[in-house]
Amino acid sequence: MHNFITYYLGTGFWTSLLSSILPLIWIFPYALVAMWIELKVSAHMQDRLGPMRTGGWHGWAQPLADVAKLMQKEDIIPVAADKALYVLAPVLVFIGSYAAYAAIPFSPAYIGANINLGIFYIIAVSAIVVLGILMAGWASNNKWSLLGAMRTAAQLVSYEIPSSLAVLAVIMVAGSMNLNDICAAQSGWFWNWFAFGRFPFLFITFVIYFIASLAETNRAPFDIPEAESELVAGYHTEYSGMRFAFFYLAEYANMFTVSAVATLLFFGGWNSPFGAFMSGPVWGLFWLLSKAMVLIFVQIWLRWTLPRFRVDQLMYLSWKVLTPFALANIFIVGLWTVLK
Amino acid sequence: MPELRTEEMVLNMGPQHPSTHGVLRIELVVDGEVVVEAIPHIGYLHRCFEKHAEAMNYQQVVPYCDRMDYLASMSNDFSYVLGVEKLLKIQVPERVEYIRVIMAELQRIASHLVAVGTYGLDIGAFTPFLYCFRDREMILDLFEMTCGARLLYNYMWPGGLSHDITPAFIEKTKAFIKHFRPAVKELNDLLSYNEIFVKRTANVGILPADVAVNYGASGPTLRGSGVKWDLRKDDPYSVYHKFDWDVVVGTGEMGTLGDCWDRYMVKVWEMEQSLRIIEQAIDNIPEGDVHAAIPKRVRPPVGEVYVRSETPRGELGYYIVSDGGQSPFRLKARAPSFSNLSLLPAISRGYLIADMIAIIGSVDIVLGDVDR
Numbered sequence: 031m032h033n034f035i036t037y038y039l040g041t042g043f044w045t046s047l048l049s050s051i052l053p054l055i056w057i058f059p060y061a062l063v064a065m066w067i068e069l070k071v072s073a074h075m076q077d078r079l080g081p082m083r084t085g086g087w088h089g090w091a092q093p094l095a096d097v098a099k100l101m102q103k104e105d106i107i108p109v110a111a112d113k114a115l116y117v118l119a120p121v122l123v124f125i126g127s128y129a130a131y132a133a134i135p136f137s138p139a140y141i142g143a144n145i146n147l148g149i150f151y152i153i154a155v156s157a158i159v160v161l162g163i164l165m166a167g168w169a170s171n172n173k174w175s176l177l178g179a180m181r182t183a184a185q186l187v188s189y190e191i192p193s194s195l196a197v198l199a200v201i202m203v204a205g206s207m208n209l210n211d212i213c214a215a216q217s218g219w220f221w222n223w224f225a226f227g228r229f230p231f232l233f234i235t236f237v238i239y240f241i242a243s244l245a246e247t248n249r250a251p252f253d254i255p256e257a258e259s260e261l262v263a264g265y266h267t268e269y270s271g272m273r274f275a276f277f278y279l280a281e282y283a284n285m286f287t288v289s290a291v292a293t294l295l296f297f298g299g300w301n302s303p304f305g306a307f308m309s310g311p312v313w314g315l316f317w318l319l320s321k322a323m324v325l326i327f328v329q330i331w332l333r334w335t336l337p338r339f340r341v342d343q344l345m346y347l348s349w350k351v352l353t354p355f356a357l358a359n360i361f362i363v364g365l366w367t368v369l370k
Numbered sequence: 371m372p373e374l375r376t377e378e379m380v381l382n383m384g385p386q387h388p389s390t391h392g393v394l395r396i397e398l399v400v401d402g403e404v405v406v407e408a409i410p411h412i413g414y415l416h417r418c419f420e421k422h423a424e425a426m427n428y429q430q431v432v433p434y435c436d437r438m439d440y441l442a443s444m445s446n447d448f449s450y451v452l453g454v455e456k457l458l459k460i461q462v463p464e465r466v467e468y469i470r471v472i473m474a475e476l477q478r479i480a481s482h483l484v485a486v487g488t489y490g491l492d493i494g495a496f497t498p499f500l501y502c503f504r505d506r507e508m509i510l511d512l513f514e515m516t517c518g519a520r521l522l523y524n525y526m527w528p529g530g531l532s533h534d535i536t537p538a539f540i541e542k543t544k545a546f547i548k549h550f551r552p553a554v555k556e557l558n559d560l561l562s563y564n565e566i567f568v569k570r571t572a573n574v575g576i577l578p579a580d581v582a583v584n585y586g587a588s589g590p591t592l593r594g595s596g597v598k599w600d601l602r603k604d605d606p607y608s609v610y611h612k613f614d615w616d617v618v619v620g621t622g623e624m625g626t627l628g629d630c631w632d633r634y635m636v637k638v639w640e641m642e643q644s645l646r647i648i649e650q651a652i653d654n655i656p657e658g659d660v661h662a663a664i665p666k667r668v669r670p671p672v673g674e675v676y677v678r679s680e681t682p683r684g685e686l687g688y689y690i691v692s693d694g695g696q697s698p699f700r701l702k703a704r705a706p707s708f709s710n711l712s713l714l715p716a717i718s719r720g721y722l723i724a725d726m727i728a729i730i731g732s733v734d735i736v737l738g739d740v741d742r
Contacts, residue, residue, distance in 0.1 A: 076500040173381050177403065177723070251494065251566055337566045338494025340724045341403060 053131035061282040064326060065093040071327065072334045103271035108171060111268065115169035120269065120276035123162035127283040129155040134290050135210045137300050137314030148209040149201065152291060153194055156246070159284070160186045163265050166277075170268040178264025181341055185245055185252065188348040193242035195356035199235045199363045200224060200295045213299035220303035224296050231363050236296040238356050240325075243288035245344070247281065249329055251336040252344060289325035290318065297321050378406055381723075385414050389492045389727045392737030396714070398726065405726055408718040410711055415741040423701040428454050428528055428668040431701065436522035438703065439739035441484050444477035444513075445681035447526040452607055453677035453688045454528040457670035465658030466530050467609040472543070472651050473513075473525065475644040479550070480509040481682035482590075482637040485734040489634055490561050492731040493570050498561040505553050508546050515539050529664035535655075543652055547645055554642060562638060571634060572625030575717045575729035579628065585716065586709040589684025590640065591733055594620040594633030601680040615646045630732035637734070669696055683707050683734060707739035 066081075069092060073080025085091025107116055133148040135141040145151055160183055167179020203224060204212040216223050224232045245252040266277045293299055298321075300314030308317075339347070384395040393414035399407040419438060423431045435450045436443040448470055455462060487502030510520045517525045517533050525532050561567055577587070579595040592599055600617040602610040618639040620632030670692040678687035684706030693699040710733050718729050 072496070076497050077504055078500065173379065253494070334497050335560075336495065337490065337561070337564060337570060339566060340570055340722060342722065343569055 050132070053128070053134075056136075057128065057131070057279070057283055057286075060286060061279055062093040062097070064282050064285065065096070066090060067327070068330050069093075071330050075331075075334050097275065100271055100275040105271045105273065106268075108268050110171040112169040112171065115165045116268075117273075119162050119166035119169060120266075120273045120280075121162075122165065123159050124276045124280045124283070126156060126158035126162055127280040127287060129158070130287045131283075133209060134287070135213060135294070135300065136318055137311045138210070138213075141210060144208070144210060147207045149197055149207050149212070149291070149295070152209075152287070153190070153197065156284075156287065157186075157190065159280070166269070167265040170265070172268050175265050175267045178267070182248065182265060184341075185248075185344060185348075188345060189242045189245040189252075189352075192238055192348060192352035192356045193246060195353065195360055196235045196239035196242065197291075197295065199232065199356075199360050202360070202364055202367050203232065209294050209299070213294055213301060216298040217301050219305045220298065223298040223301070223303075231359060231366065232296065234355070235359055235363070236292065238352055238359065239295070240292060240328075242348075242352060243292065244329065244332065245348070247284045247288055247329070249281075249285065249333050251332065251339050253333075253338060285326055285329055286322060289322040289329070292325055293318060293321040376401075383726070390730060391488065391735060394711075394730075394735070394737055394740070396726075396730075398723070400723060403722045403724075405718055405721055405723060408715050408726065410714050412708075412711070412737075412740050415737045417742065419742040420701055420703065423698055425697060427696050428670070428698065431698070432527065433522065433524045436524060437738060438705065438742055439481075439681060439683060439686075439707065439736045440521060441736050442477050442481040442682045443522050444473045444525060445481075445679065446686060447523070448474050448608075449677060449679040449681065449686045450688055451526045451528050452679060453675050453690045454668065454670070456675045456677055457673060457690060457692055458528065458665060458668065460529055460663055460665065462529060462663045463658040463660065464609070464656045466660050466663070468651050468655045469531060469535055469660065470526060471608055471610065471613075472648055472655075473516075475647045475651075476509050476512060476543070478644045478682045479641045480506045482641050483509075485682070485731075486557070486561075486634065486637055486641075489731040489734075490567075492727045493567055495561055495564070495567065498557060501553070501557065501560070505550060508542075508549070512539060512542055512546065515542065527664055528668055530662065531660040534660045540652055540655075543648065547649055547652075550645060551642075554638065558638065562635060568624050568631060570724075571630040571728055571732070573629050574625075574721060574725045575630045575633075575732060576626050577628040577633075577713065577717050581716060582628070582713070585713045587684070587713055588706050588709065589680070589682065589734075590636040591633055591684065591710045591713070593618065594636045594732075595628035596620050596622070596632075601678060601685060605678065607677075607679055609651075610647075613647045613650045615643045618643060630728050633732040633734075667696070669694065678704070681706060683736065683739060684710060703742055705739045705742060707735040707737075711735050711740055 066089075070080045070088065081089025081092035083089055084095050107113060130152045133141070133145060133151045135144075163182045163186075164179050167175045167182070170176075200212065201207055204215045206212060206215070216227070221227055226233070266274055269277060298317075300318045302309035302313060302317055378399050378401050381398040381400050382395065383398050384390040385393040390396065395411040395414065397409040397411060398405055417437070419434055422434055426434070432447050432450060435446040438446050483502040483506040487499040490496075490498040490502075513523060513525075514520050516535050516539055517523050519525075577591070577595050579597050582592050582595045582597060588599070596619050598617050598619050601607070603617050618636055620627055620636055622628070622632060624631045672692060672694045674689070674691040676687060676689045678685050685704070686706055687704035689700075689702040689704070690698050691700040713733060714730070718726055721729065
């Protein structure tokens with residue numbers, strides 16, 4: 031795809047613009063679909079139907095209606111807020127989540143930026159989100175927002191360590207930080223995927239990564255930053271309308287990023303599970319998206335099942351459970367890689 | 371590096387906060403996230419119940435009682451009509467007593483379902499809340515079948531009941547019992563013994579038995595601390611002495627005796643005990659006319675009376691003074707939620723803000739009951 035665009039438009043300004051807009055074209059419909067799935071899945075888990083009327087068939091248009099509603103809402107900026115930071119924060123949060131898409135290889139033929147440090151770039155650029163959330167909490171000039179922001183900063187920084195350590199184990203096995211290369215190393219049947227091919231160590235790595243990534247996306251059971259029953263709505267208490275929608279969108283964008291990265295690192299990325307059968311650039315896109323959607327479903331599932339951790343328990347889990355396990359795991363995977 | 375200057379922050383929790391269970395305002399003094407002091411401010415739902423009662427007929431007070439603890443209207447009325455009947459010295463038919471007990475116990479289950487479900491919500495588990503409301507819905511349907519109302523019933527009248535029950539009611543109550551026993555087990559699997567839930571609630575908000583007694587706590591809050599005190603057993607009224615059931619108390623099996631988990635779990639166990647009472651009562655309802663003993667006009671002789679009964683939230687007492695007129699000269703309600711809420715500052719010091727939510731939820735207050 032990238033080559034295709036380059037072929038017609040050259041390597042100038044328009045190519046860059048087009049390749050950066052392409053993921054955006056994906057994010058919006060995806061977010062709407064994911065919202066709808068979340069509404070329906072949670073509803074059926076809770077013995078209710080969820081939206082049934084909007085748009086006719088099983089309320090498929092409910093997310094569209096929600097977005098339309100959010101766009102019409104009054105944009106409130108509290109008098110006491112730090113206006114510049116307040117306005118900038120949701121944009122920054124979204125940019126942080128969105129920028130990661132550049133390095134995700136959606137299929138063997140399409141990647142926004144095929145950089146050698148792909149995974150490193152994703153981890154680095156996702157960290158901007160923390161900054162945005164801190165800004166939102168501080169600029170709102172609301173005690174609940176501030177508490178939420180402080181919690182988020184502590185949580186995201188803590189959980190980046192086990193998640194990075196987990197990623198490191200994969201990098202050692204694959205010998206590359208380029209996500210396309212990592213994927214290519216897992217080609218063939220599904221038992222070649224890292225999660226199964228290097229059983230059990232890389233599967234443990236996957237579990238560590240997945241738990242840590244749940245915390246990074248602020249989803250239950252780690253939704254402490256926005257814990258509704260405690261902090262009202264955490265760092266976005268004061269936000270309304272489109273600015274709130276941006277936080278919402280960023281959350282879903284983030285959910286997809288971590289799921290896609292988990293897919294790329296542990297479940298073969300765009301590889302077909304059946305060897306050469308149903309593989310190729312277009313099938314690659316299909317496989318990556320469907321695998322990521324399965325992981326997103328697991329995230330939704332966990333969210334509507336589990337209660338929420340407390341701040342200190344969250345820290346305990348990160349520093350005293352996940353991090354030592356991740357370190358021991360790296361050691362074993364390293365030994366294995368060397369001895370093999 | 372110079373020492374950073376830190377100071378305590380005053381945080382206003384409520385009156386509009388998702389987890390204060392109504393319009394309660396708590397003034398929190400926090401050091402970071404640690405609660406140094408928690409001061410409840412009440413009165414946002416004050417409706418002058420006691421003063422209103424002085425201007426009403428005795429019968430007209432019943433709907434006002436409904437609105438005190440709006441999650442347990444049946445139990446409020448029960449206590450009040452017992453008082454009026456004691457003033458009038460009338461004996462109600464056995465059938466009325468049985469139906470009242472069934473209604474009060476169904477109400478106890480409905481009320482505990484709200485308490486347990488919203489408690490899960492406070493801790494962050496959304497799904498059990500809806501399971502609880504699904505089951506509560508069935509009880510509300512039962513109430514609707516008998517008196518047409520789903521929340522505020524005006525069902526118990528001095529001397530009798532507004533309507534008799536139908537055979538369909540008995541059928542559906544039995545069906546509910548059959549449905550509800552597995553539902554409690556499901557709730558326990560999903561929430562009560564969930565690792566995260568236990569971690570959040572065990573060893574949090576510990577209320578020692580002596581403190582509980584000193585503050586005048588009652589109901590599940592008191593029994594959670596291991597004090598075996600239940601008016602249905604210790605000061606029996608109506609026909610409770612005829613049934614075989616147990617008073618459940620906290621065991622401290624997950625943490626310390628009297629922690630949030632104990633207070634929560636007592637409610638779950640009590641629902642099972644209520645089922646036992648209903649089961650025994652529903653099969654043995656005697657024949658009779660529920661309107662037989664209803665007096666044409668209520669004019670109690672000069673005197674005063676204090677009655678108390680066990681509502682889902684604890685000991686609800688009415689002190690009624692009669693001057694021989696048509697309306698009470700003075701009516702004072704001793705609300706269980708009010709006494710239980712007064713515990714809050716004593717048991718929340720030194721915990722985190724997140725624990726504060728767990729503690730408020732476990733004490734299970736209804737603001738309509740606190741403020742009246």
